[in-house]
Amino acid sequence: MVGGLLMGLIYALVAAGLSLIFGLMDVVNFAHGELLMLAMYATYVIWLVTGLDPLLLLVPVALLLFALGVAIYHLLMARALSVRFNRGMVQIFVTFGLAILLRGAAQFTFGSDFKSVSKSWLSGKTIDLAGVYIPLPQLAAGVVSLFAFALLLLISRTEFGHALEATREDRDAVALIGIDRNRIFAMGWGLGAGAVGIAGVMLATFYYVSPSVGANFALIAYVTVALGGFGSLIGALVAGLLIGQVEALTALLIEPSLKQVGMFAIYLLVLMFRPRGLFGTL
Amino acid sequence: MKETSITRRRRHELIIGAALLLVLAVLPLPIRDVYTRNLIIITVLFAGLAQAWNILGGYCGQISLSHALYFGVGAYVSTLLLTRLAIPPTFGMFAGGALGGLMALLVGWPCFRLSGHYYAIATVVVGEIGYLLFLNWDWVGGATGINIPYVRSVGDSWLWLQFRIDKLPYHYAALAFASVAWLVAWLIEGSRWGFVWRAVKDDPVAARSLAVRIFPSKMAAAAISGALTGIGGAIYAQYVGYIDPDSVMYGQLSILIPLPAVLGGVGTLWGPLVGAAVLIPLSELTRSYLGGSGSGVDLMIYGGLIVVVALARPQGLASLIGVRVRAPAGAVDAAAA
Numbered sequence A: 001m002v003g004g005l006l007m008g009l010i011y012a013l014v015a016a017g018l019s020l021i022f023g024l025m026d027v028v029n030f031a032h033g034e035l036l037m038l039a040m041y042a043t044y045v046i047w048l049v050t051g052l053d054p055l056l057l058l059v060p061v062a063l064l065l066f067a068l069g070v071a072i073y074h075l076l077m078a079r080a081l082s083v084r085f086n087r088g089m090v091q092i093f094v095t096f097g098l099a100i101l102l103r104g105a106a107q108f109t110f111g112s113d114f115k116s117v118s119k120s121w122l123s124g125k126t127i128d129l130a131g132v133y134i135p136l137p138q139l140a141a142g143v144v145s146l147f148a149f150a151l152l153l154l155i156s157r158t159e160f161g162h163a164l165e166a167t168r169e170d171r172d173a174v175a176l177i178g179i180d181r182n183r184i185f186a187m188g189w190g191l192g193a194g195a196v197g198i199a200g201v202m203l204a205t206f207y208y209v210s211p212s213v214g215a216n217f218a219l220i221a222y223v224t225v226a227l228g229g230f231g232s233l234i235g236a237l238v239a240g241l242l243i244g245q246v247e248a249l250t251a252l253l254i255e256p257s258l259k260q261v262g263m264f265a266i267y268l269l270v271l272m273f274r275p276r277g278l279f280g281t282l
Numbered sequence B: 001m002k003e004t005s006i007t008r009r010r011r012h013e014l015i016i017g018a019a020l021l022l023v024l025a026v027l028p029l030p031i032r033d034v035y036t037r038n039l040i041i042i043t044v045l046f047a048g049l050a051q052a053w054n055i056l057g058g059y060c061g062q063i064s065l066s067h068a069l070y071f072g073v074g075a076y077v078s079t080l081l082l083t084r085l086a087i088p089p090t091f092g093m094f095a096g097g098a099l100g101g102l103m104a105l106l107v108g109w110p111c112f113r114l115s116g117h118y119y120a121i122a123t124v125v126v127g128e129i130g131y132l133l134f135l136n137w138d139w140v141g142g143a144t145g146i147n148i149p150y151v152r153s154v155g156d157s158w159l160w161l162q163f164r165i166d167k168l169p170y171h172y173a174a175l176a177f178a179s180v181a182w183l184v185a186w187l188i189e190g191s192r193w194g195f196v197w198r199a200v201k202d203d204p205v206a207a208r209s210l211a212v213r214i215f216p217s218k219m220a221a222a223a224i225s226g227a228l229t230g231i232g233g234a235i236y237a238q239y240v241g242y243i244d245p246d247s248v249m250y251g252q253l254s255i256l257i258p259l260p261a262v263l264g265g266v267g268t269l270w271g272p273l274v275g276a277a278v279l280i281p282l283s284e285l286t287r288s289y290l291g292g293s294g295s296g297v298d299l300m301i302y303g304g305l306i307v308v309v310a311l312a313r314p315q316g317l318a319s320l321i322g323v324r325v326r327a328p329a330g331a332v333d334a335a336a337a
Helices: A002-025 A032-050 A054-081 A087-110 A136-157 A159-169 A173-177 A181-204 A213-228 A233-253 A256-273 B005-026 B034-059 B067-085 B089-111 B116-135 B168-190 B192-202 B204-209 B214-240 B258-265 B271-290 B297-312 B317-321 B331-336
Strands: A126-129 A132-135
Touching: A002 A032, A002 A132, A002 A136, A002 A159, A002 A181, A002 A213, A002 A233, A032 A054, A032 A087, A032 A181, A032 A213, A054 A087, A054 A181, A054 B297, A087 B116, A087 B258, A087 B297, A132 A136, A136 A159, A136 A181, A136 A233, A159 A173, A159 A181, A173 A181, A213 A233, A213 A256, A213 B116, A233 A256, A256 B089, A256 B116, B005 B168, B034 B067, B034 B168, B034 B192, B034 B214, B034 B258, B034 B271, B067 B089, B067 B116, B067 B214, B089 B116, B089 B214, B168 B192, B168 B214, B192 B204, B192 B214, B204 B214, B258 B271, B258 B297, B258 B317, B271 B297, B271 B317
Parallel strands: none
Antiparallel strands: A126 A132
16 A cells, blocks of 8 residues: 555656646647656666766656757747647657657667666665555655645746746737747747656666566556646656555556556546546546 | 538548558568568558547547557457467457457446546556566466467368468558547547537537547547457457567557657548558668668668657648648647747
């Protein structure tokens, strides 16, 4: 149960990044899992070369991913958003192509075998919490995710957050009050990727890294976002926690290999009654 | 009937289609090379699959990402009928198509209530559930899959869709499949359904106000699209001789099936063909010449190509050879925004 809770927090953080990008510009980023994969590789490589503990890399990797997100927006998405035909499909397949490209690049650079951060301050330790033994990396990941989430919520309360919200509401009208839409969108991509960067660092402390590691987490992120409602941060948090629980319970009560079926079934069930997710308004 | 520009255009399309069919029928004859023949067969098969997807995704505008499920169901049904009940795949593939269509209806029933990205993601999830269930279902072979036996007593035969000595007949099976898919799309373009579906795609609210029944329209498109995809799956199973969830039902297949249609020209008659003709050979060639060592270079090129084509030709590659693509309603406003 506690394991499900902590995993749920990571799911929520990955999903929050996806949700942010979607809410802002109606784009589902099919390369989201690959951003997570890159963050994990970045952590692994810096750890391997410098020996710095992953916990120290939270900020650098988050900034790296932020820059990557901004770059992706300027290089690809700004164009994808301005096409005249089939905009919905173009953005799906541009981000899908990007995912394949990044996966190939990772395979080219690191090979396709599993890598892991084998030694860190956290690894291998457990903590006794009222009789329940919790692995320290997972606990730290959960706590850090919660902090990152709080930070995202805080950002949404600032003037910049209001600019995000305004741009989401009406991307044309904001120009009249001096908001540069392009800059806001780029920041949205940066923040979304940055959130994934933090999740990637924490995940790297207890999860193996491979070029295809993102696919699985991305699928869960899509489910989380759709379950919570596109564009809603609170929705992503609640849905992430819910999905973490359902996964843990299905694995425990029914069959470990079917744990994802459980969460997918819950998601479809909820969509039957709330077609825009739990907290969705879009 | 009085000849109008539309009936003339549609007649021309039929003539071009027939000519193309003839060219494709003789194309592999002078080629002895097994690799090249395989390339042609896979390309033709994917042209048919992309066209099948195009019926739901292009004409009706529902971005379905669960077609791997219908493909896999078709492959499994025809294979199981063969291995368990000794029913020839020539009949089995129609059963596979029927089940594929039924599956598309079952998926459509809950999912068509959703709109936009909620629909797309729900279909991804449904496909993934199917994949996981088949992976854990021992009766259908689970993760080990099923070897399709060669029925020795009959030898190479069209009824049993098994050809060991010469694989060429599979080319004609795939070609027949792609032709049927193309012909269905051609018939839809000229029928009342085609117009209704395009209305559902372009402006569902306006369509509803004109008493278009949206839900049944989507269901009809899904059934046709799913059934054709299932037949394609059955033919593929017989061709490769072995199926498992990772070869006929994996998640990425749900994107690879629509990919030729989207890059070639979605919602057009020739788009899926053009897309498959460009994309499938390119992906196969890069894979065999650059991807052999698992270096990932093939994936980088393939992914980069998808990005470039999607951005540079959002209306599809077919527009390069003069295929007319209609801008959807409101596209001009959206572009100005």
